[in-house]
Amino acid sequence: VRFNGPARGAEKQRLLAGLSQPPASAARFLLGQVVVRRIARRTLAARIVEVEAYEGEGDPAAHAFRGRTARTEPLWGPPGTFYVYFIYGMHYCLNIAVERRGEPGCVLVRAAEPLEEGRLEPLSCRGPGRLCRTLAIDLQLSGRSAFALDSGLWLREGGRVEAAVSTRIGISAATDRPLRFFDAGSRAVSARPRDRS
DNA sequence: ATTACGATCATCT
DNA sequence: GATGATCGTAATC
Numbered sequence: 001v002r003f004n005g006p007a008r009g010a011e012k013q014r015l016l017a018g019l020s021q022p023p024a025s026a027a028r029f030l031l032g033q034v035v036v037r038r039i040a041r042r043t044l045a046a047r048i049v050e051v052e053a054y055e056g057e058g059d060p061a062a063h064a065f066r067g068r069t070a071r072t073e074p075l076w077g078p079p080g081t082f083y084v085y086f087i088y089g090m091h092y093c094l095n096i097a098v099e100r101r102g103e104p105g106c107v108l109v110r111a112a113e114p115l116e117e118g119r120l121e122p123l124s125c126r127g128p129g130r131l132c133r134t135l136a137i138d139l140q141l142s143g144r145s146a147f148a149l150d151s152g153l154w155l156r157e158g159g160r161v162e163a164a165v166s167t168r169i170g171i172s173a174a175t176d177r178p179l180r181f182f183d184a185g186s187r188a189v190s191a192r193p194r195d196r197s
Numbered sequence: 198a199t200t201a202c203g204a205t206c207a208t209c210t
Numbered sequence: 211g212a213t214g215a216t217c218g219t220a221a222t223c
Contacts, residue, residue: 130216
């Protein structure tokens with residue numbers, strides 16, 4: 001299989017450079033990159049097609065806005081740290097800390113398009129909750145790194161994609177910021193952006 | 198085609 | 211005790 005471990009060497013450095021930017025830029029960078037899940041002798045891989053940027057302490061919609069707690073601690077970690085939280089009594093959501101250690105900006109991974117080798121249903125990673133269910137992502141991964149061997153969930157280099165932009169989904173504060181980025185050509189994108197009129 | 202609702206629990210007040 | 215970065219199904223247009 002093509003992605004049988006975390007990124008290393010020059011690939012890792014390029015990914016780290018992309019993540020070490022403010023959330024909106026890091027989110028654009030993450031579009032088209034690949035999430036790899038190694039679980040029970042199986043390797044699942046999917047290309048990220050939809051993300052949202054959360055700007056940390058200055059963003060009323062961000063979890064970090066309410067302060068640093070045991071749950072949100074990974075947001076302050078180095079770029080590539082996973083932040084996973086549980087929501088609505090049944091779903092998990094996957095975030096990746098970006099910018100730099102000590103700055104709680106992050107990117108929510110909302111949808112991905114499975115690559116051939118994983119043999120997943122094409123729409124099985126459409127939406128943040130479904131993506132986590134399909135890739136078996138839960139609270140155990142919160143605080144782990146996208147570059148650590150023992151995470152079993154990694155970020156690998158894919159292609160870069162032209163980003164369509166909209167406001168973010170499912171939030172009630174800071175609803176007008178254009179911080180959702182998606183691949184308009186992908187069927188795996190979760191929802192059509194709400195009309196802005 | 199769009200809107201409404203219930204499920205269900207970690208986390209914070 | 212209230213809330214929520216969702217999803218699937220059901221009801222209504």
